Amino acid sequence: MNLLAVDTATSKLSAALRTEQGEWYFEAGAGPRHSELVMDSVDLLTQKAGLTPADLSAVLCMGGPGSFTGLRIGFSLAKGLALSLDIPFFPVPTLDCMAHPFSMWPGLVVPVIDAKKNAFFCALYQDGGRLTPFMDAEAPAIARTIADALSGETPPVLLAGADAEMLRRRLENDCPRELPPGILRVSPLYAGARALLELAPQDIVKNRGIFDNESVARFAGPEYIRKSDAELQFRTLKRKNDG
Numbered sequence: 001m002n003l004l005a006v007d008t009a010t011s012k013l014s015a016a017l018r019t020e021q022g023e024w025y026f027e028a029g030a031g032p033r034h035s036e037l038v039m040d041s042v043d044l045l046t047q048k049a050g051l052t053p054a055d056l057s058a059v060l061c062m063g064g065p066g067s068f069t070g071l072r073i074g075f076s077l078a079k080g081l082a083l084s085l086d087i088p089f090f091p092v093p094t095l096d097c098m099a100h101p102f103s104m105w106p107g108l109v110v111p112v113i114d115a116k117k118n119a120f121f122c123a124l125y126q127d128g129g130r131l132t133p134f135m136d137a138e139a140p141a142i143a144r145t146i147a148d149a150l151s152g153e154t155p156p157v158l159l160a161g162a163d164a165e166m167l168r169r170r171l172e173n174d175c176p177r178e179l180p181p182g183i184l185r186v187s188p189l190y191a192g193a194r195a196l197l198e199l200a201p202q203d204i205v206k207n208r209g210i211f212d213n214e215s216v217a218r219f220a221g222p223e224y225i226r227k228s229d230a231e232l233q234f235r236t237l238k239r240k241n242d243g
Contacts, residue, residue: 001057002049004042004081005196008034008074009066009094010113010162014192017045024048025194034073042077056087060196063091064222065121065134066113071222090200091222095123095134097195098161102187103128107155108146114163121225122167124149136225139170143178150179158185 005016013030015038016023026041046053061078064071075091082089098111102125113121119138124131124145131149135142146157157179159168164186171179191198 002051002055003058003060003197003200004045004056005060005193005200006038006042006074006077007062007097007192007196008038008070008077009062009064010070010190011067012162012190012192013037013041014194015041015045016193016197017049017051018197019049019051021049023197027192032069034070038073038077053081053085056081056085058087058200059089060193060200061089061091062094062097062196062222064094065115065136065225066094066222068224071224075222092196092199093134093223095121096130097191097199099123099125099130100128100195100198101189101191102158102160105156105158108149108157110142110146110157110159110164110167112159112161112164112167114166115226120163120167134223134225139167140175140178142167143171143175147178154180154183156185157183158187160187161190162188164188 003018007014008030011029011031012027013034014025014027016025024045026045028037028041030037042053046055059078059081061074062071078089078091081087094113095111099109102109107126109125110122111125115121115136119136120142121134121136122142123134132145135145137145150157165188168184168186171184
């Protein structure tokens with residue numbers, strides 16, 4: 001199978017292509033320029049692999065949480081290619097992808113995305129499995145969740161991703177009594193589209209992908225967790241008007 005994976009969930013853009021002949025990878029600090037660069041990255045990878053888009057077997061993208069705009073761009077690309085080429089696409093949860101490289105870590109793994117407004121998107125993982133629902137929470141709530149999961153034990157807790165150091169500082173400064181001292185470790189590693197390729201074959205085997213054009217067109221979209229600012233403002237205005 002020729003699998004294309006695209007990650008636009010954070011400020012880092014990555015794309016990966018796996019074929020029987022090998023694997024190709026592209027990564028850039030795209031910031032707000034995902035929409036400008038993402039199709040160029042796909043063209044670059046297919047050219048390097050000697051393929052055309054018509055040769056693709058499936059398209060993979062981050063399913064959320066993450067940047068509202070970035071997730072929409074990734075989903076739009078994946079759905080557009082799936083519909084035009086009549087191939088399946090597979091959204092995979094962003095935090096699952098972030099935790100995947102640390103499946104052998106001997107303690108808890110907490111992938112972290114800065115959610116702004118003093119909060120973080122995260123979840124707790126252990127031995128490759130997710131222990132909690134996806135969270136949109138501030139540092140004290142995250143600290144309490146970690147403390148509950150530890151149940152008195154003190155294995156090292158790994159905070160993973162580009163925003164992991166930010167959460168570590170918040171946990172140690174804002175709620176130092178919640179967690180044992182020295183228990184937190186940080187890895188900035190973010191596997192991006194490579195992790196999508198690693199996780200997607202499991203979905204293919206389990207037939208969890210979106211396979212036909214009608215299903216692709218109906219699929220709701222990414223899991224944002226939090227309402228967008230526009231939605232919140234609309235609700236506030238509606239309440240005022242209704243009142």
